Amino acid sequence: MDNRFLDAVKGGLIVSCQALPGEPLYSSFIMARMAVAAKEAGAVGIRANSVVDIQSIRDYVDLPIIGIIKKDYPESEVYITPTMKEIRQVCAAGAEVVAIDATARIRPDGKRLSEVVAEVKKEFPDVLLMADSSTIDDVKNAIEVGFDIIGTTLHGYTKETEMMNISDNDFEFLKDVLAISPLPVIAEGKIGTPEKAAKALALGCHAVVVGGAITRPKQIAESFIEAIKGAL
Numbered sequence: 001m002d003n004r005f006l007d008a009v010k011g012g013l014i015v016s017c018q019a020l021p022g023e024p025l026y027s028s029f030i031m032a033r034m035a036v037a038a039k040e041a042g043a044v045g046i047r048a049n050s051v052v053d054i055q056s057i058r059d060y061v062d063l064p065i066i067g068i069i070k071k072d073y074p075e076s077e078v079y080i081t082p083t084m085k086e087i088r089q090v091c092a093a094g095a096e097v098v099a100i101d102a103t104a105r106i107r108p109d110g111k112r113l114s115e116v117v118a119e120v121k122k123e124f125p126d127v128l129l130m131a132d133s134s135t136i137d138d139v140k141n142a143i144e145v146g147f148d149i150i151g152t153t154l155h156g157y158t159k160e161t162e163m164m165n166i167s168d169n170d171f172e173f174l175k176d177v178l179a180i181s182p183l184p185v186i187a188e189g190k191i192g193t194p195e196k197a198a199k200a201l202a203l204g205c206h207a208v209v210v211g212g213a214i215t216r217p218k219q220i221a222e223s224f225i226e227a228i229k230g231a232l
């Protein structure tokens, strides 16, 4: 396994620079400038969605990239790099890591996660595979089928976990993940404050990914609006 990515991001902040069609900042140029801001602040990596965003970010910053392609398929809830088609595109775009949905949900092509991982490992032996997990069972399975990195990306973002937050019960989920994982764990998903990011690292995570709290100004503004409602 190529450890350059892991060495480069150890103990640091990876900033997810993403905006989908329909979001106010939907623009590869803006995502690239977000990445510049992240780098100037001291971030050690970028997480990005789509080939054009990955390419655009590459033009502006030299940080390692966790690449994904979000794609909706009918009759499947899996949308983060769901099939080999998107995985090939992310690899061709030059991302050091490709992150894929590692939940037990039915994949659009009906493949098992183990088959997907085996195919990726054969075709792209130098690319690291990150398991975007939502539950402890996802993590256990991801370890078994041969992922390189565990991510908590989907915890709080699936039907099964939608009311949950990574910091619930003093980071119980994250502690459980760290206790069973021989693989590096990257904390990601609803890390909304610097304190939560610091805590995730203090608990032993290899790195931490923060998205919306840094790069989604509409989400940030909404949190202010929510907090001031009824203040007077």
Ligand SMILES: CC(=O)N[C@H](C=O)[C@@H](O)[C@H](O)[C@H](O)COP(=O)(O)O
Pocket: 016, 018, 047, 068, 080, 153, 154, 157, 188, 189, 190, 191, 209, 210, 211, 212, 213
């Ligand atoms: C669930 C999902 O689709 N997560 C996506 C995965 O790449 C992104 O939209 C998130 O922004 C990213 O994971 C960082 O998480 P948060 O924005 O919560 O800090």
